[in-house]
Every structure is written in C-alpha cells, then in structure tokens.
Amino acid sequence: MFVVLAPGIEVCRYRNTIRDPRERFDFDGYEGLDAAMKRELGDTGWWFDTAALTPEETADRVVREAQRRAPAN
Template identity: 90%
Template sequence: MPVVTAAEAPSCLLVTGMPGAGKSTVTRLVAERLPRSARLDGDEFNRMIVSGFVWALGEPADEAARQVELLHRNLCALANNFADAGFTPLIDAMVPSREKLDFFLGLLPARRVLFIVLAPGIEVCRYRNTIRDPRERFDFDGYEDLDAAMKRELGDVGWWFDTASLTPEETADRIVRDAHRRAPVN
C-alpha cells in the first residue's frame, strides 16, 4: 500500500466532550459516513491495560497522569499511522484543557486537526449517562467544574457544537458537512 504524503493526508478529527456528550456514538457514526476512516476510542485503549490500570482521576495521581499521557501518545501514534495510509482518524478522547490539546497537537504536527467539543449541556450529559448500558456508565459528579474549566481553557478553540436538540445521526451528518469549515485548530 502506498504511503500518503503529509500534504495529502486526511484531517484528523479530535472529538471531546463531557461524559455523556455522545463522543463514542457520534464518532462511530461519523466514521461510517467517511470513505476511509478509523475510529480511535480512548476508553477502548484504556481497556488494553489488563493489570495496573489507574483511571484518569484515580490514585496514585502521578500514575494516573502517566497513564493518561501514555493513552494520548498511543492515540496520536495510531492516528498518524492511519492518516499516513490515507484514512481519516477520528480520536474520541477527553481533552479537558488547553495543555492537553496542545499535547495532542504536538503529537500530530503534520496533520490538519479538527477539534470538536460536543456540548449538549450538563443536564443532557447526565441524562444520557443514565440511559447507557450499565457497563458503559461513567460515575462522575464533577460536571459543573469540568464544564467551567473546559469553557475557560478551550472556549475559543475549535467547534463547540451544541447537540442537545439533535439526534446522533443529525450530529454526525453536520460534522461531516461542516467540520472542515468550523473546527480547524491548526
């Protein structure tokens, strides 16, 4: 298979949002709508750690931070590999701060990164989390703090997409249609 040059490489979509925002569902639907795509789910990558896993807000905090960095490095390495092969990578990951976004951008230097924050609002996120399969629910009580921090640090970056009144299919269709115009960060 021929390698795609950096100039020909597809954009990389980096999709974030609070727990329950719809990242997993929407990135899957967007990937299905593109001719050549790869969906890279941070939660699935985390499940690769069989023993010794510490979740992002867990203890010990230094180990949690090390594992988050490892996750982000792995997501970006695979995104670069897929883009080099002509696939559009869609990264589904929690990007809560400008520092984390800059870390991703530093690992995707030759890519046009489209940054999309799914932002249906706190109450919608809470509700969506309650209707998930119990194995997929995320026990999280820091919505207000996370929402405020993300808006403060990332509010002027990428596309903040209020999806509260849209179905996942409508959201995916809009991303496919509008992301190249609304979401570039580099």
C-alpha cells in the first residue's frame, strides 16, 4: 500500500526547525514539491495528514488502518 505522509508545508518547515541541527536540511522548494506530488500522484494511495501526530502515533495508525485502506485486489 502506498502511503503519503502529508502534514502540510508549514508543519514540515516547523519540524525541520526543531530537529537537532545535525539532522536539519536546507530546502526551499516545499510549494513546488507539494504541487508536483499532487499533480503526479493525484488520489493514488492514502494521503495521510500527520500534522497533529507524533511519529509513534503515525506509525501506530498506519499499522492499524493499512489493511482496511488497501485497495481490494
């Protein structure tokens, strides 16, 4: 199953500022990347808004809901 973790541009920027300085990355193309992903992928997979979740909560929810959300074969 294809899952896009999509917390939104502002959350991505914020999360980068609170990372350990050694783990931060310089990236100024959020808007372009977001638009390209939406254009190229459309409604493919599960676009999961993780803005209000911790990494642990995100992982737990993916595991819990993946089978139900997976397309039927």
